[in-house]
Amino acid sequence: MLGGMTSHDTLPLNRILVGDCIEKLRDIPDNSVDVVFADPPYNLQLGGDLTRPDNSRVDGVDAEWDKLGDFQAHDAFAKQWLAECRRVLKEDGTIWVMGSYHNIFRLGTILQDQGYWMLNDVIWHKSNPMPNFRGRRFTNAHETLIWAAKSKTSKYTFNYAAMKMANDDVQMRSDWTLPLCTGAERLKTGGRKLHPTQKPEALLWRVIMSSTRTGDVILDPFFGTGTTGAVAKRLHRNFIGIERDPAYAMAAAARIDSVLPASKEAVTITPARRDEPRVPFGNLVERGLIRPGETLFDLRRRYTARVHADGSLASDAARGSIHQVAAQLQHLPSCNGWTFWHIERQGRPVPLDALRTTIREGIDA
């Protein structure tokens, strides 16, 4: 079960190596690891402070380890650790590399150039991201994981049936909706977060369940607070962690000690919750179900309003969302525009809600 194990016994299994990741990687033999999971520094290039509209200060990433300098310095470091990871990976092994738009494109290019074979780019769609406080961009609401095999010919592990089972019996997609690591799961010291970028265990759960078997060896060269190790232990996998900061390494060791492995049968998968998709009114306009300039009316035809290209409504007396305009025209505190407003289709009034249902059915199908 543990695979061809010439080197298996000599590996520092289920231990955290404290030190520089490239040095420590050099101590690990060739072709000895089943999967690498790497969440390297993102090299954020933040300007000054950022405050919320209520004037509170955002506690951003301001750690020395995230400052890698310019692109050249970043790339030089990335080429080194990715090359070492490829050396220690078994021929049929795979690697997960995680990042944001600051670094992920560079990492992806280096992976391809070094001969890794890309299998998927996976999007972690955050269900509760931090908003954009200045209104100058789209809310940065996701991170990207690249999943790649050591080479094109690798016979890699993918637990297709388990993933499908975990996803209500439809194929697991390349986008995963998961919340941030908050609450009791978040490691704290003196009431403050111990690590600025601790990842949720649910994310590692899916990584490990999809691409490893029990007994496999998972190497994490940027171990941090040890989420990879905690989930690996719970799921009867072995881990090797490398972490530069002794404080993080100690916290990770304590965390993993307290993890109770799942019972052997229980190493199956939690079903994913599938909410009814939210469909904003603007979608109906974008997707051509309603044309800008068309007129909406209530069922008694007492009020009318015209649709604008951004999904706002305008009447003589009000402008805003379908809900706001309906409420203002009727002098009510609030009103559900989806059921209030109608549009003429084939000579008959159709509630907006009916058009929304059309879209929802398309999404579900």
Next chain:
Amino acid sequence: MLGGMTSHDTLPLNRILVGDCIEKLRDIPDNSVDVVFADPPYNLQLGGDLTRPDNSRVDGVDAEWDKLGDFQAHDAFAKQWLAECRRVLKEDGTIWVMGSYHNIFRLGTILQDQGYWMLNDVIWHKSNPMPNFRGRRFTNAHETLIWAAKSKTSKYTFNYAAMKMANDDVQMRSDWTLPLCTGAERLKTGGRKLHPTQKPEALLWRVIMSSTRTGDVILDPFFGTGTTGAVAKRLHRNFIGIERDPAYAMAAAARIDSVLPASKEAVTITPARRDEPRVPFGNLVERGLIRPGETLFDLRRRYTARVHADGSLASDAARGSIHQVAAQLQHLPSCNGWTFWHIERQGRPVPLDALRTTIREGIDA
């Protein structure tokens, strides 16, 4: 409406240039285009000649990418057209580049290396992706768009309020759920799809609505069947298309001819508050909406201040503008006095902002 610009009249507006994209780009002047939208092909044949990806043989496309030489040919071409696009972009212009994991990491790296400034990576979450038939990977259910400004200092266009309105009054996120281009929208010839990767108009709708104004010039160097042109025309923007295949170009021209632009009023969007005319607080006093000597207070009535004839405020502890006094009293670095301060009107507290709106409406009228 079209802005006073020297080169605007000489641009080949709302035309499709048939030929090699780099040659045709060379005919377009520097700093002349507001936005570039590019959905480039990524598979190359030997000799560096370009062909289009054929989705009916996805694995065949993948197979092209196993040689470093292909990467190099791709990158050499991408560097050329991205450099030309940067040259023709106005200083405050932005670019959209679209791709999948086969090419997007390389394009992102080149964008960064050429000095483009990344604003977002946007995920097109496909609501109806093609399933993965072999069950060896996650269903590839998304594509990536990179949105970047010409440089770090570009004062780019982002219609924040319009995007928020289109999304039921919450910020638009970096992941967009939209269906594939199917049904009547899909161009067909003899019952078969005309183009393997025709993009849905809803996707271009959101691109154009978010990052351009009416009258802007949008350049698409890989025009294909002209989705960019069709949506641009509908939304009162200008386009320039470049397409090397005459059959696609002809189909695109016919398609765009049949597009009916939306009514002029319907393409107006929810205005951004920062674009509204500036009204100094002193104007409210000058115009008699507030009398010197009246008392302002915050909503919780923790602070008060008196209005002076010159539009300054004075409290026990501070004197200055409405913003400065509010900030000093609360010991904050800054504060928006328009929303902080209230005044009693008809027995009820009214924010200064409401009085300012009265003046602005007078200006508009």
Next chain:
DNA sequence: ACTCTGGATGAATCAGCGT
């Protein structure tokens, strides 16, 4: 025990103009 409310917070390349 339960509900309600206010405060805190999360990988963030987060302003624009006039002097």
Next chain:
DNA sequence: CACGCTGATTCATCCAGAG
């Protein structure tokens, strides 16, 4: 180009404490 001023800007979730 640096500096200072005006003034625009937040979503989902968890937790503590009040009622």
